[in-house]
Amino acid sequence: MTKKILFLLVFIISSLIINAQNTVIKAGHFFDARNGKMLDNQMIIVQDGIIKEVGTNLEFNKSDSIIDLSNSWVLPGLMDCHVHITANFPYRNLQMEQMYSNESTSLRAIRGTVVAKQFLDNGFTTIKEIGNDANYATADIIKAIKNGWIQGPNIIYAGKIIAPYGGQSRGVNPEHEHIWNFEYIDADTPDEIKKAIRKNIYNGATVIKLVTGVNGIYDAEDIRAAVDEAKKYNIKVTVHAHGGLAATNVITGGAAAIEHGFALNNEQLQSMKDKGIFLVGTDFSYDNWYAYGMDSETATALNNNLVDRLKRAYKIGTSMAFGTDIVVDLPELNRIESSLKVLETWKAAEIPASYILQTMTINAAELLGIDNERGILESSYFADIIAVKKNPLDDIESIKTVHFVMKEGVIIRNDKK
Ligand SMILES: [Zn+2]
Incomplete structure (x- = not known):
């Protein structure tokens, strides 16, 4: 009996993990706040409100939802x-x-x-x-x-x-x-x-x-x-x-x-x-x-x-x-x-x-006092992620062109244009 319940639990948990839908953000340009530099063609995988992985050519599941920001500059919130x-x-x-x-x-x-x-x-x-x-x-x-x-x-x-x-x-x-x-x-x-x-x-x-x-x-x-x-x-x-x-x-x-x-x-x-x-x-x-x-x-x-x-x-x-x-x-x-x-x-x-x-x-x-949870886009940080239409390193006023906002993994704004 106990064995059966245990098996059932393992089955439910593992199927949850396998089917968990992540969000994959394709960032054409990406602000590395730690080094103050813009990187190109990065991917951010978000799971349960948290950044799981950041890098180029990351593997992801077919069932994941994709946000295409390949023409945008992606910044930490x-x-x-x-x-x-x-x-x-x-x-x-x-x-x-x-x-x-x-x-x-x-x-x-x-x-x-x-x-x-x-x-x-x-x-x-x-x-x-x-x-x-x-x-x-x-x-x-x-x-x-x-x-x-x-x-x-x-x-x-x-x-x-x-x-x-x-x-x-x-x-x-x-x-x-x-x-x-x-x-x-x-x-x-x-x-x-x-x-x-x-x-x-x-x-x-x-x-x-x-x-x-x-x-x-x-x-x-x-x-x-x-x-x-x-x-x-x-x-x-x-x-x-x-x-x-x-x-x-x-x-x-x-x-x-x-x-x-x-x-x-x-x-x-x-x-x-x-x-x-x-x-x-x-x-x-x-x-x-x-x-x-x-x-x-x-x-x-x-x-x-x-x-x-x-x-x-x-x-x-x-x-x-x-x-x-x-x-x-x-x-x-x-x-x-x-x-x-x-x-x-x-x-x-x-x-x-x-x-x-x-x-x-x-x-x-x-x-x-929140630098271990927010302020940069790295794994284990909250997925507070925004995107702007022009490069803010060319002109800081470009941050006025925000068209995508995610807070703790929840999409607040994603203007289609
Ligand atoms: Zn004041």
């Missing part, structure tokens, strides 16, 4: 390490407190599902949602994606932003602290920071975001306390800082990344390199600055500053991960089109396209 999917401000009218007070968490979540899908459809299979999502709106979006109710990218999630008293608000009267506490947790001592981190993790956070230098400035000890607390749960700490003492304390405290870093000097960029601290530069183009409400002259000056900072960071060799931070859409453009305007800044800084692609794939995965 892209990553944006600084997004706010639930936030949106009117063109040239960035009033944070107005959004906090006028929009509920549920409205924010609905917007977030739309923007999340836009990211996925345009080739971003992983995003780092970095806070400003009302009362943990993104935690529910992540659940909805996991439940299969909606499609969206893999989301690394910060929860509420932790900052010294005041969040990123200025001039709100003391009776209305609750306005910024909708989106921020006030934390002014290492103990308060630890408590805030535990609260965020309880609510679904998988990365911790601090802001320093907007109101109060964190000491290096504050940053270190955050890093040590988060480390207990295998989570990284990333910090909004522009430059000066605020940034120096972040570097000394050993955070994983500085977000923005608009005013970092060469010495700071060098110590970030030495300590392996990433720069997520959120490199706004002129149009982005203008959309945020700057006049032309200011927008030009701010963009020139970013071009210079990008150039210096690249020359020094600071690790960089791509991040956009766009919360104001340009007229006629959706969130992704508005976000990819930042590529104009990267181009103006003459950063090689292969390196920019690495900041969106393998480097981003390293910062996000």
